[in-house]
Amino acid sequence: MAHLALYREYRPQRFSDVVGQEHITRTLRNALVQGRLHHAYLLSGPRGTGKTTVARILAKAVNCLAPQDGEPCNECEACRRITSGEALDLIEIDAASNRGIDEIRDLRDKVNFAPVELKYKVYIIDEVHMLTEPAFNALLKTLEEPPSHVLFVLATTEKQKLPITILSRCQAFDYRRLSVDEIVGRLREVCAAQGLRASPEALTAIARQADGGMRDALSLLDQVMAYAAEGEITLDMTLAVLGSAPLDQFLALDGHLIEGDVGAALLWLDEMVRAGKDLRQLVRDYLAHLRDLLLVKLEAGAAVLGLPPEALEQMRARAEPFTERQLIGAIRLLGQAETELRLSPSPRLLVEVALIRLTGLFTGGAEEDRAEERAPARAAAQASAPAPAPARRRRQDEAGAARAEEPSGGGGPATPTPPAAGASDAAPVGSGVERVVEAWGQVLEFVRTSRTSTYRLLSTSARIGGLRGKMLYLVASSQVFAQLLRRREDKATIEKALEQAGLGELQVEILSPEEAETKLAGLNPASDPGEQSAREAEPEPAAEGDSPLMERLRSIFPPDLIHEHDEEGS
Ligand SMILES: [Zn+2]
Helix, strand or coil: CCCCCHHHHCCCCCHHHCCCCHHHHHHHHHHHHHCCCCCEEEEECCCCCCHHHHHHHHHHHHHCCCCECCECCCCCHHHHHHHCCCCCCEEEEEHHHHCCHHHHHHHHHHCCCCCCCCCCEEEEEECHHHCCHHHHHHHHHHHHCCCCCEEEEEEECCHHHCCHHHHCCCEEEECCCCCHHHHHHHHHHHHHHCCCEECHHHHHHHHHHHCCCHHHHHHHHHHHHCCCCCCEECHHHHHHHHCCCCHHHHHHHHHHHHCCCHHHHHHHHHHHHHCCCCHHHHHHHHHHHHHHHHHHHCCCHHHHHCCCHHHHHHHHHHHCCCCHHHHHHHHHHHHHHHHHHCCCCCHHHHHHHHHHHHHHHHHCHHHHHHHHHHHHHHHHHHHCCCCCCHHHHHHHHHHHHHHHCCCCCCCCCCCCCCCCCCHHHCCCECCCHHHHHHHHHHHHHHHHHHCHHHHHHHHHHEEEEEEECCEEEEEECCHHHHHHHHCHHHHHHHHHHHHHCCCCCCEEEEECHHHHHHHCCCCCCCCCHHHHHHCCCCCCCCCCCCCHHHHHHHHHCCHHHHHHHHHHHC
16 A cells, blocks of 8 residues: 555544644533534634644544444444544545535535434534635525534634625634644654654654644654664654754844845855755745744744744844844735745746845835835835846945945835936826826736735836827836736736726736837827827717716827727716
């Protein structure tokens, strides 16, 4: 038989084997002993903390032929069939994989039939918040009048997305993240069972990376074990396998960010990439580091972190210049980047933009809330070449020197980085472009609500270049950013937002700075008569009942633009 993942092999089969969720397992056992079982339970909490594990133990416990103190015996026919996954009366539905439409329909049809072989028919619905609306409604109907032989166990990582109608019909339990100690304890047991020696530091590193989830911890241990040829797991090996960046490297990055040194931060990233670090892991590790800083800041301290004393002292010193709000903002920002990394075709760029935004956030001081909005705009020009060119580097150094004379980070007002000279400062050109400029805030807002990644690119790394007829030129701050914004989904998102902002007639072309120089030449800020006469102007008589907006548009746009807009708009 193939190697069984540790997570499955060591999956708890009794309530008492479940680590760290005693408030849940004790209540369930009591209910079982006293025969006061609800017909529907909701288990919610972070991924990999054992929700479906408890659901299966519960399924066994209610069906067990010889239960002991609310625990399943794991030996009777019912227990064994459930453990082996052969029980017909245990129905598991993963709402995340197919949103559960067929299964819920099936459920509704069959829920009233008596169980085939067990006492109870048990439905486990994982990620229940992902169900489609029709599926929810069907489920709700069943929950309203549940047959007495049916037990529902719903599990979700996002309880807040569940309708109140469902919540009110379940007994709910909230899972918590496991502490580092709890995870280390379990890892130690597993290592012992596998005949492996493991250093406490190595297990702590694994536990910290697992971020409170036992499933992740065991799967990380699995990866590390594959390299433990001599039956020993060391810290070095663990860090090498997991790709964790050691603490002092993160402390160096902290320093660059606090000093507002975008160039140094990007160089730091470059070094990490050269060293072969996985970007997503790097971001996750740095997120964990920021969280640690926040915990130190909040005086939650050593117990939660499980750090050696020297490292803790270092962390205390390093957390000093940050404010809580800055750290929370940074965690939010990086967390978003981490999510987007999964789908991004250019992960490095995404991380670079995130670092640039972090610099803005950390140098924003007391104004950090607004700094998060402002910083990207002023930093975007610097982002045009990820690896700092000599001239750029010098400019940053000068800026850094100027900043050094002022208090940094602690709470003074933002020190604006000098704007980069060049194309990015150019004003939009072409006749009628004012209207686009005016509506741009609205356009950005529509983009933001429909696609965050596009919004980030557009708001930090592009500007309105100009308007020629129906063609709106957007100028990206570099060739790379231009390529990104040209992707079908990004471009479609922008065009849709234009439409929502009443500029649906416009088409969009994304230009690199170089292309902008040639394409935008010949357009000028004022009305361009040459432009207009070059086209077939087709004057349209003003329609009756023109809205003020339409009048306005007619005064701004060439008539052929208004024509189309008129047809689809009103
Ligand atoms: Zn049993």
